[in-house]
Amino acid sequence: MNIAFTICSNNYLAQAKTLGDSFLEHHPNWKFIIGLVDEFDSSFDYSQFNNFEIVKVKDINVPEFESLVIKYNIIELNTAVKPTFIEHIFINYNADKLIYLDPDILVLSYFEEVITMLDSVDIIITPHICSPIDDDYAPTDYHTLRGGVYNLGFIALARFNRVNGFIKWWGDRVLKYGFCDFSRNMFYDQMWINYLPSLFDNYHIIKHLGYNMANWNLHERKLTNLANENFCINHQQPLRFFHFSGYKYNYPNKIASYLTRYNFETRTDLKDLFSLYQKYLLDNDIENTSQLKxxxxxxxxxxxxxxxxxxxxxxxxxxxxxxxxxxxxxxx
CATH class of the missing domain: 1.20.5 (Single alpha-helices involved in coiled-coils or other helix-helix interfaces)
Known part of the structure; x- marks a missing residue:
């Protein structure tokens, strides 16, 4: 069985549904799971998620979970349990190929390269950038380096018997050091993946520009909307997924809260995609789900x-x- 999953709390369920719908549209033979770092809110009808399976974090045996709830804020907690969710899904669903995606992602096409590579490669990750950027705006390659060379909004894995050592090592580290604290060189679960090339084998760093397009790599990627939501990057590669990190649906005129280099006037190529994403979020009731307990x-x-x-x-x-x-x- 091939499985994709995301992790979120109740207030991000609209993003998770938007992601899940878009992933299954292009990968109908896959299963999609939402790892819920929360309890159900009795005021909300979860039946709209029947196309997916919701797995509560309390049901996956996270070590010392009650202590982690006190130790970590909600974002740190969501990222700290990621390796445990990966282990749980591999073992309990007998997953062959497993892809994690952050909830604030929209899938635009079939992950042909990743799915093919997983036949022989155990771990696939994406770098934040594939070319340097250093100017008077944010984010530069200096800013992204503080959060890690690789972006953990995406990771793909296969063959649990070969990656379980990596998962255990990573899981141990984020349960202990999963804070967001630049003064202590900590950034959620992400900084630890800098070690992947030196500590583990049979991995691949995919530099296909269609994977993990986001505000931090706009300097090297320009979109063309060919037709029917068929987006192309630099007139060469299809857009596989866009990561809307820092985007707020109720501030639709900003690409990302911390991006100062571009806006929609200087990057008109992004308008269609962002308008589409906002529509999906509104259709998936983000105005109500963002207020859930x-x-x-x-x-x-x-x-x-x-x-x-x-x-x-x-x-x-x-x-x-x-x-x-x-x-x-x-x-x-």
């Missing part, structure tokens, strides 16, 4: 608030002890 975020924030209160109380008590000591002894 995110249970693990609430638990994390409450725990963090309680810890802050506890720390404050401890400081007050320590100062009070000093004041009392001075009052009775006259000594500071």
């Amino acid at each position: 995110v249970f693990y975020r609430l638990i994390h924030e409450n725990a963090k608030a309680n810890l802050t209160k506890k720390t404050l109380i401890e400081k007050i008590m320590n100062r009070l002890k000093v004041t009392i000591n001075v009052f009775f002894t006259g000594k500071k």
